[in-house]
Amino acid sequence: MRRDVVVAAGAFAPGHLGELTRLIPFEMVDEALAHTGRTQVRVRDLPSRVVVYSLLAGCLFPELGWRQVWQRLTAGLTGLKLAVPTAAALVQARRRVGLEPMWWLWELLRGPAAGIATPGVWWRGLRVCAIDGTTIAVPDTAANLSRFTKHRCNHGGSGYPSIRLLVLVSCGTRTLMDAVFGTTANGETTYAPGLLRSLHAGIIVLLDRSFAVQALVSAIAATGAQTLVRVKNGRRLPVLRRLRDGSYTSMLGTVAVRVIDCEITIATATGRRTGLYRLVTTLTDHRTHPAAELVTLYHERWEIESAYLEVKSTVLGGRVLRARTPDGIDQEMYALLLTYQLLRLAMADATGTRPEIDPDRASFTIALHTARDLVIQAAGVIADAVVDLVGTIGSHVLAGLLPARRIRTRPRVVKRAISKYNAKGTVDRTSYKATTSIDILTTDP
Template sequence: MDAKSVIAHEVAVAAGPFAPGHLGELTRIIPFEMVDEVLAEAGRTQQRIRDLPSRVVVYLLLAGALFPGIGWQQVWQRLTAGLDGLRTVAPTAGAMAQARRRVGTAPLRNLFNLLRGPAAGIGTAGARWRGLLVCAVDGTLAAVPDSPANQAEFARHRCNNGGAGYPSLRLLVLVSCGTRTVLDAVFGPTANGETSYAPSLVRSLREGMIVLLDRNFAVQALVEAITGTGAHVLVRVKEHRRLPVLGRFPDGSYLSRLGAVPVRVVDCEITLSTSQGRRTCAYRLVTTLTDPHPHPAAELIRLYHERWEVETSYLEIKSTILGGRVLRARTPAGVAQEVFALLVTYQVLRLAMADATGIRPDTDPDRASFSIALNTARDLLVQAAGIFDHTTVDLVGTIGRRVLADLMPARRIRTRPRVVKRAISKYNVRGAVDRTTYKATISIDILTTRTS
């Protein structure tokens, strides 16, 4: 007869009906006191202790963001799986829906406002460029359920192969490029364009920042608003946009104006070479950093590539967390609640990763695996592990240790053809598509012949 091993599993959770209210080790970043504070601020603290206290419902919503592919009752089962020996309720789907409506959106929005911002260990590699915190703004679309209520609020997004897909909302985020933490976010119907939402993010800019923007955001009023906060701008504009030459600099850039704002213009060609050939693209960059001596043109061109970090953030949210799935909520109010929960969950994962890489100042946060952090957080939630701090302060935790133990290689210059494909389906939308990733080299030529 084989010998048996017995493993004792002890957990420390809140007492009574509050026990299921946790997020595993991530509870250290979102402690009970913080959740109670945002509930009180929103006036959503329960009047009497229920089977589903408001604090527990907030953690349920955050756990739902960690497990987007399952129903709410299965999310509840994961919250209570590690609570062996404790009496826990088994709420119905209807009871959980009523509890989510009771809590509403405001506590999740308040929680996001408490947590948003750059990570504390902002001195890590890649977070700053010449003393400036490097940030980026961009937008994306997220599909919501095709319910009558959502159809009335959100427009349908056209599919690549014709017809109409799910209704979509537009999401814009302001990201710290070094750690991919979220500084601010705004979302709403797609009837409003990205440039309509972008001014709402200006509130989170300040002196000591530089914001990287794509061509769609090269709007005079937006650049003026950002400059008014003391932050700087590096934005790509259309090649043929008329910008007067007011003076030339030795690095190939020239002085100009964008409305009332003095700017510097850099015209360049970037050539990407792979085993499949060469491709050259023209770029015209505009920046409010008008002194070329501390901010050379060639460095600005390389800095602009960091704008892609916001695209990686969207990849992590929409592909790694959501797995290409549609959101759950079937009402606009529920959608707003779910999006804030998703942003909060993404932010705390990023903060946990920044805490880990922050103890190794020479380690670029790019090498930290988001998938490892996400899956470890899911495991610890199911185990109800690491909810309370130990007597000794552990800033890294299990999530951080697993991330540091399996760092990704330093980023290399690679490229793959940009193709349109479905989020989940492995089938090609049209014909054969080259999805090979190729090693690449990049060469940059600054152009000095343009006159306007």
């Protein structure tokens, strides 16, 4: 049997990302290196292009050391004379390339996936997006502790310092439109203004209660984007005018808003669960944007929580990052964001060929592991003459579609806690058929 592998020549041969190379081709990486002045002066055993791809491949194999990542990059390149770098050589190569090329590539590739007819992407002509934050652990080194702090938790101090990450997600495809990160000494609302550059007219941003800050809502409104944010039920918002759908107009600082008080009930065979919610939106016309639809739309905010789950659990497997210096952390974070974005773009391309399929049914786990296999095989590196939006990754995703998403009937709790004591009581993971009812409350607060 014979298998032909088409890759770059010589020392550049390990510079690939399997089929994902089609989304981040050699020419793009070379342009990033040239634009940032990081192209190697002479051809080394580890050219700068190869180092960039190794950084991205490292995010596909977070459980492995860098030498083992290199072995997977070269596993499918049989018959070629390739370098066998030491761990120290790989460290020096990453430092030589630095942060700038990764940032340049991120700026180029961030953004929503195309797809006007994709389910869940649009609501009444507005692209549905969400902003939220999370923390990611970094190695506990003296260098990292000079910038990052250990995050407090319920069981005392954390063993690792953390980095705070905020992203702007397109809810329909979970692609990343923008991201900011830094020390946990600053809160989410401090970092949020860094995402406003990616907002514009035609977007609605979904936010949780921690972002219900007058200054932030006003800044979002100044971009032309719309806001839908949950606020505390007891927050005082004056009733200026009661509208026919049960909502009422009010003011949040200097911004005219509309307030929706509602009661959401989920009924299953085991009983009913009811919760009170207060939502505030800058969409003040109840005729074009009905209150009941806005309440239903707010549930899409959970897509950003799923995106964080995919990054922290599916990709990283709960591990800390590798880099032992703050500069290395910045470089690795952009590599992680890029790798996630590439996987999501590949999935969006695949589901985009089947408009009847909701992107929620695409399995991120299947896409991740297929991409890992293709790196090891060095397969699908060069695009064919005929453009194929599906590819091997997309074919596997479409062949293993998830069932339609079920209604979440239980609150989020920790199933396996660190403590030996069961603080949350019995956790019922049974799936039930459920019906949801929404009642708009009209009693003046």
